[in-house]
Amino acid sequence: MTSAHTHTHTHGGQLIILGGGIAALTTAFYASEPDHEQVFPGGIHVYEMTDVLGGKGASRRGSPDHAVQNRIEEHGLHVWFGSYDNAFALLAGCQDYLNREQRKGYKRWGTAMRDISQGFRPCSRVAAMDFEGGAWLPWVADFPEDSSERPWDPRRENEDFASPAMLVARALRLAESFLYSITGRASASDLAHATLLDPAILPIPMRVPNTAPLSAVLGRALAASTSSVGSVTLMSQLLRVLAFASTQVRARFDEPVREHAGLRRGWQLVDLLLAAVRGLIDDGVVSTGKIALIDGIDLRGWLVLHGASEESVSCGLLKALVYDLAFAYQDGDPDKPSCSAASGVYGLFRLLLTYRGAVMWKMNAGMGEIVFAPIYEALLRRGVHFHFGQEVKIIQLEASGERPRVKEITFAKRPVQGREGKQPLPTVTVEDGPLAGELPHWGSEPPAEWKAAEGKLDRLRIGGHDMIVYGLPVGTIAGIVQHPPESWQRCARELKTTSTAAVQLWLNVPVIRYAPWASPDITVGAYTEPFDTWADMAVLSGETLAGASHVPPESVAYFTNVAPSGFDSSKPAEKASLDAWVGRFLDKGLGGLWPTYDTGFVIDKYVRFNCDATSRYTLSLPGTLAARLSPDDASIRNLRPAGDWTRNIINAGCIEAAVISGMMAARALRPDRELRIVGE
Numbered sequence: 001m002t003s004a005h006t007h008t009h010t011h012g013g014q015l016i017i018l019g020g021g022i023a024a025l026t027t028a029f030y031a032s033e034p035d036h037e038q039v040f041p042g043g044i045h046v047y048e049m050t051d052v053l054g055g056k057g058a059s060r061r062g063s064p065d066h067a068v069q070n071r072i073e074e075h076g077l078h079v080w081f082g083s084y085d086n087a088f089a090l091l092a093g094c095q096d097y098l099n100r101e102q103r104k105g106y107k108r109w110g111t112a113m114r115d116i117s118q119g120f121r122p123c124s125r126v127a128a129m130d131f132e133g134g135a136w137l138p139w140v141a142d143f144p145e146d147s148s149e150r151p152w153d154p155r156r157e158n159e160d161f162a163s164p165a166m167l168v169a170r171a172l173r174l175a176e177s178f179l180y181s182i183t184g185r186a187s188a189s190d191l192a193h194a195t196l197l198d199p200a201i202l203p204i205p206m207r208v209p210n211t212a213p214l215s216a217v218l219g220r221a222l223a224a225s226t227s228s229v230g231s232v233t234l235m236s237q238l239l240r241v242l243a244f245a246s247t248q249v250r251a252r253f254d255e256p257v258r259e260h261a262g263l264r265r266g267w268q269l270v271d272l273l274l275a276a277v278r279g280l281i282d283d284g285v286v287s288t289g290k291i292a293l294i295d296g297i298d299l300r301g302w303l304v305l306h307g308a309s310e311e312s313v314s315c316g317l318l319k320a321l322v323y324d325l326a327f328a329y330q331d332g333d334p335d336k337p338s339c340s341a342a343s344g345v346y347g348l349f350r351l352l353l354t355y356r357g358a359v360m361w362k363m364n365a366g367m368g369e370i371v372f373a374p375i376y377e378a379l380l381r382r383g384v385h386f387h388f389g390q391e392v393k394i395i396q397l398e399a400s401g402e403r404p405r406v407k408e409i410t411f412a413k414r415p416v417q418g419r420e421g422k423q424p425l426p427t428v429t430v431e432d433g434p435l436a437g438e439l440p441h442w443g444s445e446p447p448a449e450w451k452a453a454e455g456k457l458d459r460l461r462i463g464g465h466d467m468i469v470y471g472l473p474v475g476t477i478a479g480i481v482q483h484p485p486e487s488w489q490r491c492a493r494e495l496k497t498t499s500t501a502a503v504q505l506w507l508n509v510p511v512i513r514y515a516p517w518a519s520p521d522i523t524v525g526a527y528t529e530p531f532d533t534w535a536d537m538a539v540l541s542g543e544t545l546a547g548a549s550h551v552p553p554e555s556v557a558y559f560t561n562v563a564p565s566g567f568d569s570s571k572p573a574e575k576a577s578l579d580a581w582v583g584r585f586l587d588k589g590l591g592g593l594w595p596t597y598d599t600g601f602v603i604d605k606y607v608r609f610n611c612d613a614t615s616r617y618t619l620s621l622p623g624t625l626a627a628r629l630s631p632d633d634a635s636i637r638n639l640r641p642a643g644d645w646t647r648n649i650i651n652a653g654c655i656e657a658a659v660i661s662g663m664m665a666a667r668a669l670r671p672d673r674e675l676r677i678v679g680e
């Protein structure tokens with residue numbers, strides 16, 4: 001990822017990183033690569049308000065008094081997509097670094113995870129629930145897997161796989177495959193190398209132009225993965241041909257499409273893909289490469305504008321993969337779905353068209369263990385200083401030429417046990433599976449009094465050569481940064497967040513006992529409120545839960561959703577009403593999803609609400625892209641922003657966006673290092 005340059009850029013002071021989320025830690029990881037002592041002679045310091053790293057991705061282990069011992073308690077369901085090139089590369093780099101250090105005599109914490117492949121497993125079965133004819137019908141899709149590829153393998157230098165033109169070319173290919181599959185003549189995979197609209201494969205009578213030359217150009221460009229994927233004219237011609245063919249196919253197969261749910265869903269996908277391609281071409285995104293051109297409108301409205309039917313934009317798959325997984329509901333209101341067409345279509349195309357290995361990867365333990373423990377270990381080894389229990393209260397600016405600079409930061413300090421110096425994390429014994437051995441973890445939730453304590457105020461004067469990274473959530477800017485410049489004010493004003501809720505259930509029966517249509521490790525979206533998303537995490541029932549539970553769990557179910565806004569879960573009365581809301585769902589709301597469920601199957605339960613400014617999820621509402629600050633923004637002279645709320649290629653609330661943002665901030669701080677961001 002990095003290459004040595006002849007000179008080392010130096011700031012001459014310390015690097016102060018505020019927040020211990022994935023964006024901030026990514027900056028710390030890349031800024032602390034070799035020679036950082038020369039660049040930041042005052043050292044690299046991470047200030048985190050809690051006693052754990054990970055922020056919205058953090059996980060802990062429950063206290064031993066629960067029915068399931070050592071249970072993993074997550075902030076919410078966390079899955080990684082096979083298109084998370086930069087996030088996987090960060091973790092692979094971290095494991096490589098620790099293994100290299102071990103060869104030099106360093107003793108690693110625990111023994112369980114040495115290689116990123118032990119931390120993740122491919123998951124290709126995704127389902128979306130559709131409410132049809134008075135019943136819930138699952139649409140189960142098995143995404144193709146390719147075991148020869150893994151998302152952490154380096155991409156070829158200069159490989160274009162994510163430009164709008166390349167995505168459009170791939171989308172045309174996928175639409176073509178689905179179109180053929182509707183005829184029942186060939187499966188999508190049979191058609192990977194087929195000639196577009198070859199009448200031998202699609203034997204329906206229709207007049208189509210000879211597309212073989214166009215198809216050949218597209219095929220060659222896709223195979224070479226170069227940026228010369230094809231001209232807008234070529235794409236437009238292919239689109240016209242496919243749209244023409246799809247109208248013909250629909251006319252010919254209208255009755256089976258209406259009657260057969262599987263065909264109808266395939267049809268909807270073709271309709272959505274063609275509308276998205278048409279929109280990206282007609283709105284100038286392909287010719288300019290600027291996805292921001294379509295930021296002002298909601299994804300569904302934009303698709304309809306470009307020819308998708310109302311039926312297609314209401315389908316479960318779009319709801320599940322874009323709106324539900326990205327909590328894209330304004331004010332946490334399920335009746336107000338809202339997602340920028342720019343982030344929505346780009347995110348969806350990256351997810352569907354650029355994944356490697358498998359569309360989705362789930363972790364073999366919690367995020368805290370797979371992601372944050374190794375990063376913490378690596379950063380400590382490199383000499384990064386961690387200050388836990390330090391809440392940033394005020395950032396004071398002073399005038400300094402044309403742009404202000406940070407003069408002082410006020411913290412509220414709360415004492416934290418077990419995180420002093422380079423002390424390793426405690427470990428848990430994992431008895432079998434890919435992580436058998438000793439796995440470092442973050443311990444249990446601290447008592448409520450610890451979190452509620454005021455803390456002792458402490459002021460940090462910022463030196464003339466110090467640099468600071470704002471790795472805190474966007475919702476904190478208004479309360480913390482005093483009199484910021486207009487760009488920061490606009491970002492704080494226009495970027496919105498939502499509360500979320502998460503439930504984990506440990507059950508004494510396998511998934512097929514309560515959801516016979518499903519299978520272990522399935523991920524399901526578009527179900528009813530209040531919990532639209534369910535993921536089975538079967539592997540966590542046996543492999544990572546050590547210790548004697550009263551009844552061994554056979555399956556683990558994770559649910560997530562937006563939570564109603566206006567609730568403060570730290571207030572007992574409001575928490576009680578949120579608990580009642582969850583209770584009603586568990587007692588009465590699961591029937592459509594789990595037809596043979598019995599409340600007696602549940603042996604343990606973990607519920608959490610993420611309502612405060614530091615844990616709310618970042619939304620990508622239409623028209624807000626321009627308000628995002630770039631991680632190299634220098635409108636405050638010595639402060640750089642990092643987080644999923646910055647402008648970062650993906651522009652959505654997800655791990656990959658946060659990692660890219662952290663890399664961009666690191667690059668702005670260390671121009672002496674070449675840091676390649678995949679997909680740029």
Ligand SMILES: Cc1cc2nc3c(=O)[nH]c(=O)nc-3n(C[C@H](O)[C@H](O)[C@H](O)COP(=O)(O)OP(=O)(O)OC[C@H]3O[C@@H](n4cnc5c(N)ncnc54)[C@H](O)[C@@H]3O)c2cc1C
Pocket residue numbers: 018019020021022023024047048049050053054055056057075076077078079080390391392393471472473476500501502560610614615616617642643644645652653654655656658
């Ligand atoms: C319920 C839920 C489920 C999700 N599921 C997925 C998923 O499946 N896949 C995916 O890719 N993404 C998922 N995400 C999104 C992903 O978790 C976030 O995009 C990502 O973690 C954001 O990282 P960050 O570093 O930008 O911010 P954060 O994680 O919010 O980090 C900010 C850090 O700053 C600390 N902090 C806050 N205020 C202060 C203060 N005043 N002083 C000091 N420290 C402070 C916080 O404690 C935290 O450690 C999910 C998010 C939620 C809420």
